[in-house]
Amino acid sequence: MADKVRFGFLGVAHFHSESYGRAIKQLPNGEVVAVYEDDEKLGREYAQKFNIEYCKSPDELLKRDDIDAVVITSENAKHHDLAVKAAEAGKHILCEKPIAITLKQADDMVRRAEKAGVKFQTCFVMRYHSTSILVKNLIEDGTVGKILALVGTNKLNSSLPLLRDWFTQPELSGGGAVMDHTVHLADLIRWYTGSEAAEVYTEIGRNVNPKIKVEDNFLTTIRMENGVIGHIDGSWSYASGLYTWGDVTLEVLGTEGVIFLDAFRQNVYYVGMESPNDKLTWHYYGCDPDLEMVKSFIECILEDKEPVATGFDGRQGVAITLASYESAKLGKPVRPR
Amino acid sequence: MDKLGVAVLGYGFMGTTHLSAWKYIEECEVKAVMGRTLEKVKKVAEKFGVDAYNNFEDLLRRDDIDIIDICTPTSTHARYAIASMEAGKHVFSEKPIALSLKDADAMIESAKRNKVKFMVGHVLRFFPEYMKIKELVDQGMIGEPVIARTFRGGPIPEWSPWFLDKSQSGGVAVDLAIHDVDFLMWIFNQRVERVYAKVERLIHKDITAEDYALITIRFEKGGIALVEASWALPKKFPFTMRFEVDGTKGMIVSDNQSTVPVKLITNETTAGFAPETLPWRPAVHPFPVDPFYRELKHFVECIREDKTPMTSGEVARKSLEVCLAALRSAELNAPVKLPLKEG
Numbered sequence: 160m161a162d163k164v165r166f167g168f169l170g171v172a173h174f175h176s177e178s179y180g181r182a183i184k185q186l187p188n189g190e191v192v193a194v195y196e197d198d199e200k201l202g203r204e205y206a207q208k209f210n211i212e213y214c215k216s217p218d219e220l221l222k223r224d225d226i227d228a229v230v231i232t233s234e235n236a237k238h239h240d241l242a243v244k245a246a247e248a249g250k251h252i253l254c255e256k257p258i259a260i261t262l263k264q265a266d267d268m269v270r271r272a273e274k275a276g277v278k279f280q281t282c283f284v285m286r287y288h289s290t291s292i293l294v295k296n297l298i299e300d301g302t303v304g305k306i307l308a309l310v311g312t313n314k315l316n317s318s319l320p321l322l323r324d325w326f327t328q329p330e331l332s333g334g335g336a337v338m339d340h341t342v343h344l345a346d347l348i349r350w351y352t353g354s355e356a357a358e359v360y361t362e363i364g365r366n367v368n369p370k371i372k373v374e375d376n377f378l379t380t381i382r383m384e385n386g387v388i389g390h391i392d393g394s395w396s397y398a399s400g401l402y403t404w405g406d407v408t409l410e411v412l413g414t415e416g417v418i419f420l421d422a423f424r425q426n427v428y429y430v431g432m433e434s435p436n437d438k439l440t441w442h443y444y445g446c447d448p449d450l451e452m453v454k455s456f457i458e459c460i461l462e463d464k465e466p467v468a469t470g471f472d473g474r475q476g477v478a479i480t481l482a483s484y485e486s487a488k489l490g491k492p493v494r495p496r
Numbered sequence: 497m498d499k500l501g502v503a504v505l506g507y508g509f510m511g512t513t514h515l516s517a518w519k520y521i522e523e524c525e526v527k528a529v530m531g532r533t534l535e536k537v538k539k540v541a542e543k544f545g546v547d548a549y550n551n552f553e554d555l556l557r558r559d560d561i562d563i564i565d566i567c568t569p570t571s572t573h574a575r576y577a578i579a580s581m582e583a584g585k586h587v588f589s590e591k592p593i594a595l596s597l598k599d600a601d602a603m604i605e606s607a608k609r610n611k612v613k614f615m616v617g618h619v620l621r622f623f624p625e626y627m628k629i630k631e632l633v634d635q636g637m638i639g640e641p642v643i644a645r646t647f648r649g650g651p652i653p654e655w656s657p658w659f660l661d662k663s664q665s666g667g668v669a670v671d672l673a674i675h676d677v678d679f680l681m682w683i684f685n686q687r688v689e690r691v692y693a694k695v696e697r698l699i700h701k702d703i704t705a706e707d708y709a710l711i712t713i714r715f716e717k718g719g720i721a722l723v724e725a726s727w728a729l730p731k732k733f734p735f736t737m738r739f740e741v742d743g744t745k746g747m748i749v750s751d752n753q754s755t756v757p758v759k760l761i762t763n764e765t766t767a768g769f770a771p772e773t774l775p776w777r778p779a780v781h782p783f784p785v786d787p788f789y790r791e792l793k794h795f796v797e798c799i800r801e802d803k804t805p806m807t808s809g810e811v812a813r814k815s816l817e818v819c820l821a822a823l824r825s826a827e828l829n830a831p832v833k834l835p836l837k838e839g
Contacts, residue, residue: 307698308708310724312645317742360692360831365718367642367742376643376742378712378722380694388694390710392722396643396742412708414699416730490690491830 164457167226168194169241170233171205182450195220221248234331239264246275255282256342258473260333265477269470280456280466281473283346289446290422303413309389311344311409317368318399335373340393342476354385360492361483367396403441501560503528506567507540517789569664574599581606586613593812604809615795615805616812618678622790625750639745646676649726650735660703667705669695670819673725678815686715692831693822699728711822
């Protein structure tokens with residue numbers, strides 16, 4: 160049995176390609192070998208930074224036999240084609256969320272990976288974050304009794320989506336904040352309740368940032384099959400001067416008590432005195448969920464285990480996201496398909 | 497100038513809070529307190545040095561009373577308010593104004609016809625942190641408000657059983673959520689277009705009032721807000737109010753649990769206090785910043801200077817309409833457009 164997993168990156172348009180690359184390099188049983196990216200300049204920069212090879216096409220990368228698995232961190236709209244190629248080439252797949260921008264794409268990706276017998280893991284990093292795992296354990300221990308309601312935020316500093324243009328180009332991203340920031344909380348709610356979404360209702364507000372051409376804020380109410388109610392606020396609406404990038408918070412209300420999760424709350428505060436504008440910033444010292452997620456993926460490959468966040472989980476995230484858009488459009492609750 | 501005579505109806509938590517606050521308003525003198533059980537009212541009356549009543553009609557006949565302050569269950573507001581107005585008294589009523597728009601309209605109409613002042617106790621507007629939020633928004637610090645979320649919650653108010661009876665309090669969506677609904681409408685300064693809500697009895701199945709509400713509000717210019725109101729929290733949960741608003745130029749966050757200036761920890765208990773909301777204690781309580789003092793003071797000013805109260809009947813009707821729309825939405829599982837048609 161191999162003792163190491165060698166990775167190729169298919170697309171590095173998403174910021175997370177950086178932290179996933181760094182995470183793999185930190186692990187003794189992981190290695191980053193090559194990268195392909197449509198934007199050659201971006202791809203070559205990435206190759207240089209990680210001291211790896213740049214491949215001129217996905218096929219060139221995929222035909223290499225020194226690559227066991229791929230990380231797909233391209234623009235959302237390109238995930239499907241890259242994943243299908245990777246599956247056909249027999250490579251395991253770690254795919255950024257949302258895994259696709261249509262359900263047809265998502266279903267096809269998951270089915271093809273299954274057929275090819277490769278692992279498909281969705282980058283639902285919150286399933287690997289020690290704080291959200293702690294909450295999962297508290298729930299399973301019955302600490303708060305039966306779960307009744309889950310209300311969360313996964314809000315983002317409004318300056319961040321503009322750092323990479325494609326996030327705000329629907330043909331590449333599939334949408335705005337709803338597409339980008341529904342899935343983490345939707346997945347936590349599914350994970351914590353063990354139930355699927357029966358219905359979602361979404362209100363999309365006028366934009367906080369008029370420079371962004373897609374929606375940058377929304378409020379989604381969810382009802383799960385088992386009756387639990389939930390709420391998701393994944394707006395990109397935090398002011399750009401905020402002392403941090405954003406948050407993942409969740410209130411877990413049960414029959415016996417309540418848990419408040421603030422997953423990225425472990426920070427020291429820094430304030431400079433170089434200029435009058437030096438403001439408060441947060442510096443995080445908590446769990447690195449990207450590292451834990453990659454570690455787990457490597458383990459799944461080496462020990463032939465099922466990923467914690469599967470392709471199906473990724474698919475369900477897409478279904479909830481698309482139902483949210485439909486609900487906002489129709490002005491009524493919609494059942495995810 | 498003669499002091500204005502005040503009678504307080506009800507001697508529960510809010511009644512006694514008001515009785516304490518009135519003592520510091522020098523333009524006024526509390527003359528009487530009314531409650532159902534004469535023995536109990538007498539005790540409260542004695543403490544505050546006022547007369548005790550258990551009959552509203554007797555109380556109303558006194559001509560040295562100018563202001564009726566209604567701190568009884570919400571379902572009784574309209575009856576007491578209208579009778580008081582017809583008798584020429586100014587009326588301060590606790591929030592919510594009433595449990596139906598029909599009652600609210602009758603109260604508003606009676607105040608107008610009898611030319612008396614009418615104010616509803618949306619006291620949040622007088623809390624120092626909320627006053628600061630309003631001030632910053634009005635200064636344009638966040639540009640146009642776009643998306644907001646509020647949380648208000650604590651344990652079920654068992655100490656006052658009428659809250660648990662939906663026919664008296666309206667449940668959590670009406671009684672508790674209305675604070676944030678009123679404040680949001682004040683901040684956004686826009687008409688509410690539609691409301692979608694989940695309103696449930698999550699923990700307390702043996703009462704008629706709902707204990708949990710998630711209300712999504714859409715304003716006419718496209719702003720949106722989530723109001724979460726909960727009586728479904730554990731018994732030791734500290735009463736919490738959080739407010740966050742993101743606008744086109746900035747954001748504001750307020751959280752009463754993270755701004756506690758005085759914490760008390762003993763072997764038996766952990767508690768946090770702010771001077772403005774300390775259980776009444778004359779030696780340390782700075783009354784000029786007490787929110788209940790402030791709202792009553794504002795009301796007296798409106799009477800003295802013939803001004804319209806900030807939270808008039810008309811204003812209070814608006815937040816009631818949104819809360820009633822939330823109840824309707826939860827029943828129908830569909831968004832409900834305003835104006836709300838009752839029936």
